[in-house]
Each structure stands twice: as C-alpha cells, then as structure tokens.
Amino acid sequence: xxxxxTVLAGLAVIYFGTTGQDPEEGEGIxxxxxxxxxxxALLVWHLTKPGDNAAK
Numbered sequence: 001x002x003x004x005x006t007v008l009a010g011l012a013v014i015y016f017g018t019t020g021q022d023p024e025e026g027e028g029i030x031x032x033x034x035x036x037x038x039x040x041a042l043l044v045w046h047l048t049k050p051g052d053n054a055a056k
Contacts, residue, residue, distance in 0.1 A: 002045065002048045002049075005043065005044055005048060006041045006044045006045045008051075009040050009041050009042060009044040010037040010038065010041035010044075011037075013033070013036045013037040013040045013041075014029055014033060014034075014038055017029065017033040017036065017037070018033070020048070
C-alpha cells in the first residue's frame with residue numbers, strides 16, 4: 001500500500017505539472033519536473049513509514 005501511494009504521488013506531480021503547459025511550449029516533461037516528482041515520492045515514502053512505537 002505504501003508503494004502504491006508513493007507512485008501515485010509522483011504521478012500526480014507529473015500530471016499536474018504537465019496540464020498547465022501551453023501547446024506552443026512543446027510536449028513532454030522537463031528534467032526539473034521529474035526531480036520534483038521524485039522528491040514528492042520520497043517525501044510520501046518517508047511520511048508513510050511505520051512508526052517504531054507500535055502497540056505492544
């Protein structure tokens with residue numbers, strides 16, 4: 001489940017980053033957008049990490 005949420009976060013950044021482009025700017029995604037998507041995915045991966053204080 002954690003992996004699915006992480007992948008969806010990265011894809012959401014790419015989707016919303018490309019929907020606002022003008023048609024004249026060209027197709028595709030930029031390197032900066034890929035870096036931003038990877039950073040967002042890593043943030044989600046870190047935030048969804050199970051805690052060490054599990055109920056005993």
